[in-house]
Amino acid sequence: MRNTASIISSHNHNILNPKPTIFGCNCKVKNDCPLNGECLTPNIIYRADVVNETTDEKKFYYGTSETTFKERYRNHCRDAKNAKYKKCTELAKYIWELKDQNANYKVNWSIASKIHDKSNSLMCKLCLMEKYWIIKNFDNSNQLNKKSELINKCRHQNKIILKNVKMK
Numbered sequence: 001m002r003n004t005a006s007i008i009s010s011h012n013h014n015i016l017n018p019k020p021t022i023f024g025c026n027c028k029v030k031n032d033c034p035l036n037g038e039c040l041t042p043n044i045i046y047r048a049d050v051v052n053e054t055t056d057e058k059k060f061y062y063g064t065s066e067t068t069f070k071e072r073y074r075n076h077c078r079d080a081k082n083a084k085y086k087k088c089t090e091l092a093k094y095i096w097e098l099k100d101q102n103a104n105y106k107v108n109w110s111i112a113s114k115i116h117d118k119s120n121s122l123m124c125k126l127c128l129m130e131k132y133w134i135i136k137n138f139d140n141s142n143q144l145n146k147k148s149e150l151i152n153k154c155r156h157q158n159k160i161i162l163k164n165v166k167m168k
Contacts, residue, residue: 026040034070034109038111043065043066044112044114045112045129046065046072046109046110047112048062048091050098050106053104053106058142060137060143061094076091091144112133124154134150
């Protein structure tokens with residue numbers, strides 16, 4: 001039987017050094033996966049690089065995905081296809097600007113950060129990390145994110161407030 005110090009040490013090591021979880025991909029055509037085989041990863045900050053193929057102009061956008069990235073990606077695709085949703089995000093606004101100019105464009109997706117321990121506290125690590133990436137690149141004129149995104153309230157906070165928890 002292990003002594004108490006060994007048990008506590010092992011527990012602390014597991015908490016402080018979490019094992020990275022690989023979520024993978026369920027795309028039918030693996031080469032069409034937007035995140036190179038990691039589209040089922042939740043709790044990420046992603047980066048969308050939009051290339052205007054007509055003028056070679058490059059802009060980028062940071063966003064968060066609490067659910068799997070694939071679900072968030074579907075929403076972005078919907079925003080880009082349906083004019084009803086063209087003002088949902090800054091990314092959608094820019095894509096619709098390109099469409100109005102009849103410009104060809106391509107969007108490349110990547111993971112900026114993964115949040116391994118998204119604890120339920122009033123300081124959402126997911127939103128804080130998104131704000132970090134926006135601030136880090138704020139001087140870059142090619143960033144699509146706006147200054148107002150830095151003062152927005154956390155969208156995930158309402159789930160953890162006690163008055164919003166539904167009893168089963």
